[in-house]
Amino acid sequence: MLAARAIQEQGIYVEGLNFFTGFCVEGHTHAIRKKDQNRPKRNNALWVAEQLGIKLHFVDVVEEYKEVLFNPKHGYGANLNPCLDCKIFMVEKALEWIRENDFDFIITGEVIGQRPKSQRKETMPVIARESGAEGLLLRPLCGKNLPATTPEQEGWIDREGLFDFSGRTRKPQMALAKRYGFEEYAQPAGGCCFLTDAPYSVKLADLWKSRGEKEYELDDIMLLKVGRHLRPKPEFKVIISREEGEGKFLQGYKNQYISLKTTSHAGPLALLDGRVEPEDLELAARIVARYSQGRSAEQVELEIREKDGTTRTLSVTPMPPHEIQKEWQL
Amino acid sequence: MSNPDDVVVVDARRLLCPMPVIRVQNAAKKLSPGARIKAICTDPGALNDIPAWSRINGHKIIEITSKDDEHIIILEVGEQ
Ligand code: SF4
Numbered sequence: 001m002l003a004a005r006a007i008q009e010q011g012i013y014v015e016g017l018n019f020f021t022g023f024c025v026e027g028h029t030h031a032i033r034k035k036d037q038n039r040p041k042r043n044n045a046l047w048v049a050e051q052l053g054i055k056l057h058f059v060d061v062v063e064e065y066k067e068v069l070f071n072p073k074h075g076y077g078a079n080l081n082p083c084l085d086c087k088i089f090m091v092e093k094a095l096e097w098i099r100e101n102d103f104d105f106i107i108t109g110e111v112i113g114q115r116p117k118s119q120r121k122e123t124m125p126v127i128a129r130e131s132g133a134e135g136l137l138l139r140p141l142c143g144k145n146l147p148a149t150t151p152e153q154e155g156w157i158d159r160e161g162l163f164d165f166s167g168r169t170r171k172p173q174m175a176l177a178k179r180y181g182f183e184e185y186a187q188p189a190g191g192c193c194f195l196t197d198a199p200y201s202v203k204l205a206d207l208w209k210s211r212g213e214k215e216y217e218l219d220d221i222m223l224l225k226v227g228r229h230l231r232p233k234p235e236f237k238v239i240i241s242r243e244e245g246e247g248k249f250l251q252g253y254k255n256q257y258i259s260l261k262t263t264s265h266a267g268p269l270a271l272l273d274g275r276v277e278p279e280d281l282e283l284a285a286r287i288v289a290r291y292s293q294g295r296s297a298e299q300v301e302l303e304i305r306e307k308d309g310t311t312r313t314l315s316v317t318p319m320p321p322h323e324i325q326k327e328w329q330l
Numbered sequence: 331m332s333n334p335d336d337v338v339v340v341d342a343r344r345l346l347c348p349m350p351v352i353r354v355q356n357a358a359k360k361l362s363p364g365a366r367i368k369a370i371c372t373d374p375g376a377l378n379d380i381p382a383w384s385r386i387n388g389h390k391i392i393e394i395t396s397k398d399d400e401h402i403i404i405l406e407v408g409e410q
Pocket residue numbers: 081082083084086087191192193194195196
């Protein structure tokens with residue numbers, strides 16, 4: 001936001017790009033969880049673009065991003081976040097975009113030292129070089145601490161109008177936001193996607209392990225954001241909604257997964273993901289019953305729905321909490 | 331100018347934001363100014379995102395209706 005405004009101040013026309021990898025934190029979980037429904041559901045990228053008065057283009061990189069995530073040349077961060085490779089990839093995509101759309105250079109809001117792994121003085125030239133952008137990548141917020149880029153050398157912009165921010169402190173950014181008249185300035189201090197989230201990364205690693213390869217579809221990674229995940233057997237896992245909003249969301253998947261719903265008592269909706277043998281259904285049903293209002297009842301009745309819509313009823317004894325193994329819970 | 335009666339339907343049901351916006355954006359790219367898009371969404375976030383995206387990219391919202399859990403947003407494509 002600040003980087004874009006700094007360049008606009010120099011009379012340069014700017015448009016925004018937002019890359020959608022499927023792991024973006026934006027909106028998703030808010031939209032799913034009912035208790036969050038009163039929170040503002042604005043998309044931050046759109047909001048920022050509107051504040052700046054610039055156009056914003058979303059770029060769907062879900063498929064291409066897989067390669068970045070599966071084999072990050074520079075490795076993962078604290079969790080499954082391949083931040084450095086991700087940044088290189090995004091700048092590479094931005095480069096493609098500016099070439100197709102007749103723009104002259106790329107700006108990012110990076111600040112040296114702000115992120116421990118991907119925003120260090122040594123990584124800045126790596127991103128510029130490996131993305132192929134080289135001198136066409138300008139970081140207005142810390143540009144004074146970096147060698148001059150093409151826009152400066154060519155005189156398109158004035159280096160004096162750039163900044164020399166560095167480190168984890170956000171004070172200079174706050175002050176600049178104030179100077180620009182931005183009343184609200186919200187930059188996430190952590191990562192911008194679910195891959196920086198430890199519990200999420202555990203679930204993703206489990207998904208890969210169970211499938212024997214690093215693979216996923218968009219639906220898989222959306223479902224990792226929702227519900228309680230338990231894997232009672234290596235071949236399948238149970239995804240159990242934790243409240244109404246999640247139940248509604250999971251309902252949308254009932255033609256792709258076997259689903260279970262308690263009928264004798266109020267309870268969650270659950271999906272079974274993986275290879276489920278007929279004898280596994282009772283095990284799954286007992287787990288689901290444990291999370292229903294009938295958890296202390298003798299018997300709980302559930303409806304089991306196959307993907308083709310055929311249903312049948314199963315009556316089970318809810319699994320006592322001590323039988324739910326710790327290692328099942330992802 | 332296209333005939334406003336030609337409405338391109340974008341079915342974004344079950345998709346979570348920003349996917350509905352991306353689908354609408356991709357549909358708009360192929361259309362000329364004046365053409366209309368009808369987006370059917372289930373994520374209430376689209377009620378904010380599609381109008382915001384339209385405002386900043388020069389498209390015009392014509393109508394927004396919601397029934398049960400489905401939201402229909404009709405917009406007119408502007409100059410691109
Ligand atoms: S936190 Fe940001 S840079 Fe890191 S992997 Fe996620 S999207 Fe990429």
